[in-house]
Amino acid sequence: MKTKFNSDETKRIREGINEKYKRVAISPEGNFNYPTGRAGLEGQEYDSEVLRALPKDVLASYCGVGNPFSLGPINKDEAVLDIGCGTGVDTLVAAIMVGSEGQVTGIDLIPEMLKRARTNLEKTSLQNVTFQEGSAEQLPFPNGTFDVVISNGVFNLIPDKAKALREVFRVLKPSGRFLLADQILMGETPADTESMVKNWAG
Amino acid sequence: MLKEAGFADVEWVAETGFNSSPVTKGVLFRARKSAISDVERVEMEPKDPLSKYQEFFNEVYAEGAIDRKMKHLIALGASLAAGCDP
Numbered sequence: 588m589k590t591k592f593n594s595d596e597t598k599r600i601r602e603g604i605n606e607k608y609k610r611v612a613i614s615p616e617g618n619f620n621y622p623t624g625r626a627g628l629e630g631q632e633y634d635s636e637v638l639r640a641l642p643k644d645v646l647a648s649y650c651g652v653g654n655p656f657s658l659g660p661i662n663k664d665e666a667v668l669d670i671g672c673g674t675g676v677d678t679l680v681a682a683i684m685v686g687s688e689g690q691v692t693g694i695d696l697i698p699e700m701l702k703r704a705r706t707n708l709e710k711t712s713l714q715n716v717t718f719q720e721g722s723a724e725q726l727p728f729p730n731g732t733f734d735v736v737i738s739n740g741v742f743n744l745i746p747d748k749a750k751a752l753r754e755v756f757r758v759l760k761p762s763g764r765f766l767l768a769d770q771i772l773m774g775e776t777p778a779d780t781e782s783m784v785k786n787w788a789g
Numbered sequence: 790m791l792k793e794a795g796f797a798d799v800e801w802v803a804e805t806g807f808n809s810s811p812v813t814k815g816v817l818f819r820a821r822k823s824a825i826s827d828v829e830r831v832e833m834e835p836k837d838p839l840s841k842y843q844e845f846f847n848e849v850y851a852e853g854a855i856d857r858k859m860k861h862l863i864a865l866g867a868s869l870a871a872g873c874d875p
Contacts, residue, residue: 621807621815631805652815653805659819743813752794756822765796765820768805774812 597746604744605697612674612699615650623650628676632657637683641676645707648674652740653768661685665734668758669693670723670751671741675704675716681737682716692728694721723751731760743770796820 592600607618615623622630624647628638631654638646655677661667661684669678672693682691693716695701704718721727723738724747736755745751755765791799798821805815850860 620809627807631807652807652809653817655817658802658817740809740815749790749793752790752796756795759822761822762824763822765791765818765822767818767820769816769818770809770813771816772813 592746600744600746601696608673608697608700611650612648612697612703615648615674619650621652624648627651633680637680640683640711641679642707642710645674645676645679645710648703648707649676650674650740651677651768652770655737655739655766655768656680656684658766659764661735664688666732667691667735667737668726668728668733670726670736670738670755671695671744672704672718673700673739673741675707675718677737677739678704678716678718679707679711679713681735682713685715687715689715691716692733693718694723694726696720696722723754726754726758728758730757731763732758733763734760735764735766737766739768740770742767743772791818791820795822797823 611618621627625638625643627649628646628651629635631651633654633656650673661681663684663686665685666689667681667685669675669681669691672678672695675693678691678693682689685691693704695704695718698720701718701720708716708718719727723741723745736759738755742748742751759765798819800819802817802819805817807815809815850857855863
């Protein structure tokens with residue numbers, strides 16, 4: 588699959604993603620072919636006790652494609668990074684799991700998403716969460732910062748996936764875990780770059 | 790791609806059932822970074838092949854059920870018997 592795009596193609600991919608996810612930041616409803624909000628979280632069997640700890644309208648902003656927490660435990664006191672945190676639901680779930688001594692960081696490219704994530708955070712009493720703008724292809728963290736990196740439905744949107752994965756590897760501590768939920772293409776990759784760029788955000 | 794990035798254990802765990810289009814599938818992957826970083830692994834490795842031999846030599850002649858001096862005498866006897874130059 589083509590992973591290198593020229594700067595114009597990358598710019599147009601970014602614009603397509605921005606356009607779609609600005610809408611999603613307001614409400615995910617109607618933007619996806621699978622359940623979102625509380626129905627999505629329950630469909631992916633998120634821990635019901637953790638969900639009870641989060642306000643209803645925070646849960647309503649969820650649009651993940653899977654449950655990264657089903658891939659293994661997140662332990663107390665751990666440092667977690669959520670790449671492409673969106674409205675921050677997974678980030679907040681992780682923050683509950685690591686407890687007050689742990690630290691969770693959510694990064695996203697889209698300012699509207701981060702704004703919603705910060706609004707969601709304000710509706711909780713969690714003190715161990717930071718949201719910041721940043722690209723998965725160039726993570727703004729030193730080597731070996733995190734015990735766990737999670738990501739949910741985001742890597743399929745990244746133009747240079749190989750570079751982003753090397754970045755995940757770099758910021759993980761030794762023995763660090765990467766828990767990934769994502770969409771993968773099952774059929775043929777579109778042969779022409781133009782249709783790939785145009786349909787990138789789906 | 791995860792292995793190329795350096796991850797040691799990579800598993801495709803399950804499908805999630807949440808598919809964003811007829812040609813894509815929601816999936817779960819788990820990967821782990823090994824306990825020792827590549828830099829540490831290189832640092833732990835002997836710097837040259839001779840040091841590996843030295844490690845073996847030290848291990849063989851270490852004090853044990855037979856003491857170091859006796860081991861050297863046995864080696865001397867064996868090499869004389871075999872006609873080697875000790």
